[in-house]
Amino acid sequence: MFMEVSILTLAKENSRVFTSLVASFEYAICCRILSSWIEQGLIDDYEVPKTVSKELDNGEFDFDDGLLAFFDDLIAAIEQRDERRWRKISKRKKEVYSFLESKCETKRQEFTILIDSIDDSWDGTDEAVLFLRALMHACVELNANSRAARPYLFLRENMFDRVRETETEFARLETWVESLEWSNPSLLAMIEKRLNRPLNTKLPIDGTTWNHFFEKIEDEPSWKKVFSFCQTKPRDVLAYSEFAIELAQHRNNTRVKIEDLQEARRRFADNRLKDLADEYSENFPRLDYILNLFFGLGDKYTINGLVSLIAKIVADPKVGHLCPWFFDFATPERFAELLYRIGFAGLLNEGKLMSRSMGSSGSKVPEVTSSTLVCVHETFSLALGLQELVIDRLEDEFSLKQTGIITDVPGGVSFDEYVRSLDEAKHKLELVQPGDDHCEDFEEVVGEILKLCFFRWLGNPEPKCRNHSGRVIRDWLTSNIARGGFWEAMRQRYNALSVLWECKNYEKLAPSDFLQTAGYLTPELGGLGIIAFRGDRSEKKHYFEHIQRASHQKQGNCIILLVNDQDLKTFVRQSIQGRYTDNHIRAIYDEVVRHIS
Numbered sequence: 001m002f003m004e005v006s007i008l009t010l011a012k013e014n015s016r017v018f019t020s021l022v023a024s025f026e027y028a029i030c031c032r033i034l035s036s037w038i039e040q041g042l043i044d045d046y047e048v049p050k051t052v053s054k055e056l057d058n059g060e061f062d063f064d065d066g067l068l069a070f071f072d073d074l075i076a077a078i079e080q081r082d083e084r085r086w087r088k089i090s091k092r093k094k095e096v097y098s099f100l101e102s103k104c105e106t107k108r109q110e111f112t113i114l115i116d117s118i119d120d121s122w123d124g125t126d127e128a129v130l131f132l133r134a135l136m137h138a139c140v141e142l143n144a145n146s147r148a149a150r151p152y153l154f155l156r157e158n159m160f161d162r163v164r165e166t167e168t169e170f171a172r173l174e175t176w177v178e179s180l181e182w183s184n185p186s187l188l189a190m191i192e193k194r195l196n197r198p199l200n201t202k203l204p205i206d207g208t209t210w211n212h213f214f215e216k217i218e219d220e221p222s223w224k225k226v227f228s229f230c231q232t233k234p235r236d237v238l239a240y241s242e243f244a245i246e247l248a249q250h251r252n253n254t255r256v257k258i259e260d261l262q263e264a265r266r267r268f269a270d271n272r273l274k275d276l277a278d279e280y281s282e283n284f285p286r287l288d289y290i291l292n293l294f295f296g297l298g299d300k301y302t303i304n305g306l307v308s309l310i311a312k313i314v315a316d317p318k319v320g321h322l323c324p325w326f327f328d329f330a331t332p333e334r335f336a337e338l339l340y341r342i343g344f345a346g347l348l349n350e351g352k353l354m355s356r357s358m359g360s361s362g363s364k365v366p367e368v369t370s371s372t373l374v375c376v377h378e379t380f381s382l383a384l385g386l387q388e389l390v391i392d393r394l395e396d397e398f399s400l401k402q403t404g405i406i407t408d409v410p411g412g413v414s415f416d417e418y419v420r421s422l423d424e425a426k427h428k429l430e431l432v433q434p435g436d437d438h439c440e441d442f443e444e445v446v447g448e449i450l451k452l453c454f455f456r457w458l459g460n461p462e463p464k465c466r467n468h469s470g471r472v473i474r475d476w477l478t479s480n481i482a483r484g485g486f487w488e489a490m491r492q493r494y495n496a497l498s499v500l501w502e503c504k505n506y507e508k509l510a511p512s513d514f515l516q517t518a519g520y521l522t523p524e525l526g527g528l529g530i531i532a533f534r535g536d537r538s539e540k541k542h543y544f545e546h547i548q549r550a551s552h553q554k555q556g557n558c559i560i561l562l563v564n565d566q567d568l569k570t571f572v573r574q575s576i577q578g579r580y581t582d583n584h585i586r587a588i589y590d591e592v593v594r595h596i597s
Contacts, residue, residue: 016086018134020074025138027093028067029151030100033111035061043103049095097146104148115139116154117587123573124282129162136163140176158280161341182234188223191237214244214256222261229265229379230272231343231355240268269383276380280342281577286322291344291380293400298391299381300348301374305391306332312400318416333368340365344380348373410455418452419576425449426572429565434506434534442505443475446532446568450476450501453571457482457582458499474520476501480528486582486589494527494559507535509562511546517560518550527558535564541595548596561588 037043070092077086104110115135122128135153142149160177164170182190192209196202203209207221214222230236243264248256277288284290293313301309310330313319319326329338339345346355347366353375354366366372376386410418425448432441443463450461458478478499482488490496502517509531517529547560563585570584 016078017075018130020078020086020090021071021131021134022137022141023090023093024067024071024074025135026141027070027096028063029113029138029142029149030093030096031061031066032063032113033100033149034096036111037103049092049099100148101146104146110150111148112150112152114152114154118154119156119159119583122159122282123570124162124285124577126166129166132159133163133167136173137169140173143176156279158283162283182232184224184227184232187227187232187234187237190234191223191241194238212255214261215258217258217261222256222258226261230268231377231379236268236272239271240264243267265382269379272379273383276342276344281574284323284325284338284342285577287342289318289322290326291384294376294380294386295384295401297384297386297394297400298389299376299378299386300390302390302392303332303336303368303370303372304393306335306374308394309391310335312394312398316400321416322419336368336372336374337365339374339376343377345374345376348375410451421448422452422572422576425452426569429568429572432505436505439503439505442532442534443503446501446503447476449568449571450478453575454478457485457487474500475503477525480526486586490528490559490589491526494557495523496526496528498525500525500529502529502531504531504533506533509533509535509543509546514543514546514550514560518553518558521554521558523557527554529558529560530563531560532563532568544592544595547592551596559589559592561585561592563588 034043034048038045038048070089073089074086077083077089118132132155139151139153142151163173167173188207188210189205192203192205192207195209195213196205203212207223210223211221216222217225226240227237230240244256244260247260247263251260253260273291274288277291280287290313293316294309297309298305310332313326314330329335336345336347340347340354340356343356346353347368348354349366349369349372355377373390376384380386425445428441428445428448432438432445447461447463450458457480459481460479462477463475478501480487480491480496480499482491487496487499490499500517500520502513502520504513513531513533517531521527521529543562550560551558567584567588574584
């Protein structure tokens with residue numbers, strides 16, 4: 001029922017709606033714990049309170065369905081202004097809560113739930129922020145008041161910042177926040193453990209392992225330069241190190257030499273620039289376009305220089321269309337704050353350079369004064385080809401350039417045409433009705449989304465691709481041209497030189513659909529098939545059995561993934577907002593592997 005009216009509107013009009021949403025998350029988390037206890041044999045299903053036993057289904061509990069069903073009941077009571085019914089429904093949460101506590105006393109059982117990868121389906125809307133706020137409050141309530149439930153929620157900084165902007169009780173939430181900060185010794189130890197893993201004789205974890213694999217720079221351990229260049233971020237250090245090791249292996253070097261580290265800098269810098277734009281794309285859509293306008297300029301800016309740059313950016317006609325949010329940051333103080341918050345630049349005051357640290361503790365921005373110097377970090381300076389000079393003024397006749405490092409688009413179209421085509425593809429997908437009468441329309445729109453969203457990794461999309469005999473017709477066949485990331489991993493794992501896409505314009509898949517797709521996957525073609533269909537994955541457990549059977553029949557050399565309308569829209573939305581990662585399809589793959597392994 002609540003989907004008929006904006007949940008955001010309801011929450012603004014009635015504070016009890018938000019309270020109900022928080023209670024629904026608490027209820028769903030508690031039911032998930034009960035379900036796990038039943039699976040592990042810690043309790044019997046007949047012990048569970050009757051008010052919730054029907055939802056557990058012998059230990060099986062769907063978190064999303066349970067959450068929405070409970071919330072629907074509470075919303076219905078609110079809309080009917082039935083206080084008595086609302087309290088009766090709310091009592092179910094208290095019963096589950098009390099049961100958990102009683103079992104915790106007798107069995108001394110504490111259950112930890114890790115909630116991660118929320119950003120995979122995060123669309124950055126106000127409704128999404130509302131749900132995230134409610135989840136955060138539910139985690140705080142359970143951790144504060146329950147001995148049995150210990151939910152831990154992992155958030156990326158961009159999502160955390162969105163909640164900070166809207167949450168009136170953020171101070172209360174922040175007392176429960178722990179920042180995952182890495183010191184140099186702990187980061188070095190993490191890298192060295194990975195380097196040590198394949199060795200029979202382990203090396204000391206004190207810098208010795210790093211120095212064994214990497215040459216020194218100016219008689220100093222090279223990890224100091226690497227960590228600084230990567231802003232001491234674990235994921236970035238791993239990526240940079242991997243690039244350098246790949247270069248050394250390609251050259252048959254026994255150690256990673258200084259030349260390998262230097263060459264890896266450029267590849268890492270380009271990737272890091274794209275990752276930064278991707279990370280904050282939900283907060284600042286098409287942030288990549290703004291960052292791209294720095295190309296070829298200086299790496300330091302006075303406040304006057306920032307004013308000149310802002311004037312040039314505002315004058316760009318595409319900014320108003322692609323980045324309307326920028327006008328909220330069109331003062332030098334606000335723009336400097338933005339660049340600092342996202343980690344693109346540091347602020348130099350009185351000879352001291354301040355750069356944002358990781359975690360919530362790094363959210364406080366240093367004061368921006370008339371003497372402040374905005375210094376672009378060397379990683380992004382390298383990617384954008386910035387010069388080592390201070391920009392104090394940009395002449396009126398000077399025009400900003402574009403590099404194309406970030407704003408990749410398919411060949412033959414302009415950037416505006418690309419965004420317009422993505423919007424049109426999404427609209428077409430919404431118009432196509434399920435059913436045999438519109439199967440070709442669905443195949444066509446899936447093909448458009450393939451061409452627009454996956455052109456970096458999947459080339460030469462061919463519709464109605466036939467084999468040599470003409471008997472086998474595949475809906476779409478694409479060449480896997482990826483260099484790195486998820487798609488290259490698929491090529492290595494399943495020999496996926498090509499990627500097969502089958503389009504099923506109906507909501508429920510049959511066993512024959514999986515059998516047909518698996519039959520199309522040959523050693524020459526590769527073992528990765530993707531079925532696009534119109535369902536809501538309500539039968540996903542049944543689908544996993546068919547995927548598992550197909551994988552076993554080919555000795556584990558094939559995998560079938562499922563994408564539905566929501567997934568296709570996610571691909572489109574991420575491309576519109578400038579996200580160039582393959583996180584969402586990777587999450588779909590990870591889910592399948594976990595269920596069939």
